[in-house]
Amino acid sequence: MPEQEPAPQGSNTNITAVTQMDEPESFQHSWRLWTIFLVLCMLSFMASIDSTIITTSLPIVTREVGGAGQYVWIANSYLFACTVPQPLYGQIADIFGRRNPIFVAIVLFTLGSGLAGGAHNVGMLITGRTIQGLGSGGLYVLSDIIICDLIPPRYRGPYMSAVLSTAAIGTTIGPIIGGALAQENWRWVFWINIPVMGVGLLAIILALNVRYKRSPTWLHALARVDFLGNAIFIPTMVALFFGLIMGGQNGYPWGSWRIVLPLVLGVLGWAAFHVYEASPFCREPSMPTRLFKHRTSATGFLMIFLASIIMQAIGYFLPIYFQAVKGTTPLMSGVSFLPFALAIIPFGGLAGTFMSKTGLYRPLHWIGFALSAVGAGLFSILHETSSRGAWIGFQVIASGGTGLIFTATLPSTLAALPESDVAVATGTYSFVRSLGLVWGATMASIAFNGQVNVHLDIVAEPEIRSLLADGGAYTYAGGLTSLPDPARGQVIRVYELALRATWLVFVGVACLGFLITFVEKHVELRKDHSTEFGLAKKLPTEDEAEKGGRTSSPDAETVGEVN
Template identity: 45%
Template sequence: MQDVNITDTTEKHSEVQFSSSSPNPSGPPATTTKSIRFWLLFSSLCLAAFCCNLEATVLTTVIPLIVRDLHVKDQYIWVNASYAIAAAVIQPLCGQVSNIFGRRMPMLLALALFTFGSGICGGASSTAMLIAGRTFQGLGAGSMMMLMEVITCDILPLRERSKYLGFMLAFASVGVTAGPTIGGALASRSTWRWAFYVCVPPGGSCFLLAVAFLRLKSPREPTWKAALLRVDVLGNVIFIASTSSMLLGLIMGGQLYHWSSWRIVVPIVLGALGWFLFAFHQASPYCKEPTIPPRLFSNRTAVTGFALVFLSCMLLEWIVYFLPYYFQTVRGSSALRSGVQSLPFNCFLVPVAAINGQLLFKFGQYKPLHWAGFGFVALAAGLFSTMDSNTSTVKWVFWQFFASCGIGSLVMSTLPAIQSSLPESDVATSTGVHAFLRNFGFAWGFTIPSLVFNNRVRAGINTVEDPEVRAIIASGDAYSQANSPLFASLTVKAKEQTIRLYTVSLRSLWYAALAFSLLGFILVFLEKRIKLRESLQTQFGLDEKKDSEKETKG
């Protein structure tokens, strides 16, 4: 294999040049035959992707039921925030650990945590127990999704990655698609607890498949002590503590306490100071092996790519959670029916993402996909803001298709864009930062629209004349009232006023999504057009040697 030569990213050289043996660099690269070991490993990764994404969306239609059953009230935001925070903060540490100890053991641990957390959530008897279970789930799922991408990058050259990541995303999208429907069906026929129990059997199956087939090459330190000394313990402690502190303050602000409260100001300030301290530590000579090396941000294409993945994943979560909520409140649909009505977005997402993965594989151009992605999401958000109780089925189906076209163009193309401007040795660290920002975006994708929605409800509370309804909504229960007995018991006039208030509040929510989409569209101009590598040179990859030894002995 030929070496990768990355030139200095200056104004004179607008591209990163790579040596390649391909006679036609502008066309699709030649593909090689994949071994049985490759397909067995890749199949286990796809199953793991299905499990993670099923659990990520299975709650979208049942959160109001959980809130009422466990008397969570305005604490409902922690059910999802604990999952998202845990999944986000673990990413950089997981990337560094996988570089030191290899990919196998971290992946097995992640699968075990995810399955264990699913069981705890299903048996939760209190809000604290549910949040603890969601935290375990988040730690496992966040590590799994990050490691799946790292392993895929280890065994495929950059130009081919989008193609196979597209296949993996198809399985993940099936989980996303099935999540709301499965959650609604289980809640309607049994109990919301099965929304968590349903992930235990597939999680266990993934663990067994990983034990059997996840055998990869990895450089080894001579002793465990030498390996442990490479871990940036201080840096990870600072990063996890400061990130958790900042997220806690931002999530509680305007929800549990006023923004001026010391309970909000102190965590945010401590989190910001912690990030500055973390950045200083990573760049200092005292940090021998940084968790997030400063060189990852040495060029504008990588920096812009990191920003785009945050925005795209925030918008994805935004749509996944608040489309079903629109149907449950404004349209009066049941949990199951709202999941079915949201299927167009999830179903279209699978083929659109796969098609865009193939386009990136064939043409090697990611900037057009980024522009198209944010353009379509902006269009969809603008159209969603016009939805009310009389919007026709044809309209909201097509509008969901536009949203799928946008998100599907983005989810497959951000990681290759980032890695195109970085050497192959930074695969794990860049994927770790990419995965962190993805999950950081997921956290904001529920938190920001929730803040916008609740603040808008409070601002318009006087438009509802019924004092009982005003008292319930003003106490922070506005979100949990979807499909509640309150809606069913309202008089015609009170129900019309309440639905109008929800419609206006959701409209503000989609306006905010439109603004973030346009920001992403503008940022794409900062990226450089860089050729994607067609060769692979890495210390990691499939351990075909062990397979050959087994066959020889057999």
């Protein structure tokens, strides 16, 4: 048996159970772990669906409640609210435990769904979407944190892969579900979440009873929250996201002060936030600088940022290829994109199994970025007559890169950090991942719109050129089928050339990610872990559940314990 690493001081780890976990064969599951894991997958699935479900139903929704001019905010208010509180969720999970924050996240998501579904004006709809997003951000972060609490680092890969796969499928089928529901009653686009969240809340109440070290008073607990840091961070990120998302839109050119000012304020505010977090004035930072001091952890944050950029670019612009070049409907472009989402499942599963068996993750990062580079490069050769086998096969290759990187990166990022930093590190990781998604859409849009403008001289008709110029090509992608020849062929050629150049940009991003993998150092993935947030043996009584799930028993049910 290999030599056991000593447990950190103050650990509540069950020594017997830790010894048993030295051998992979002793790792077993209780019914509570399975219940919690399946519920977390379900919550992740629903939250990811809602990030894209509005896209196909938005025209119908705005016709009924108004706000056609505010369609960008209807879609992006969810993204804003989902992303900016993620580091805060990580911190409050340490202060208030895992159970209470996930209750709050589920309730916020459900409340927002009810408000959005019952909206009678655009203001109420945007409010509902914002509240939904606040809940969704907590679901993303807390799902990863709870998995890390329950599963030792060596065995986390398959569980991370499953959550990633359900999220990827949800994001992909969101537009399909939204389009189908909107044809019957658009309000069920949002109301469908309510019964599902109810089931999730009940299951969490019954199964998730996680220990944590309570503060002596609520006042003491609140004093630990990084309120000032988040007062700097949240408006800073809103300003930055506003500039990145609105830049290049109609009426908001990149050179406009309305875009430049938020971007400058966002960058300056972000710098001020990190200065404050590193200062002695911040007693308990929500994004501590120690997370970035180990090269493996710092590299992990950078890798997930780059991988998210690539994934979002594919998610935004592969459907444009199907609609503009292949002539499919928006709904069918979503169906054509399914190979990318579905292929993540086997690749993520292979990555998780490989890590569990070998404890290695660097080879997965190498292969993942290599596949991403090859996949993006292959997308650049797609054209109007490309076969179905070609665009399906190319998606599978690119999806393989995404599945490997996303599965292997959180375990590697946490490997160099103590278990006490799992929550804040996961909150930071989740935020960096979401920030990468925003950058991916922005970078791809800048590259695509710029290349459309470069090749507009191919189109003979001035009216059509004006429709495509300065960002119009993205919205116009589904309207090509009504164009007569030769104008249709000319416009398709513009899209082909613009998309080709766009994909080559992301070949470069993937190559950068590949080079960065050589910076990280291998840190052993432990087969045991010492955490203050293990499952309590005793399920809470009704009174104890109302008080946050505190049990009278100090013992913990260790996940790897043989029953």
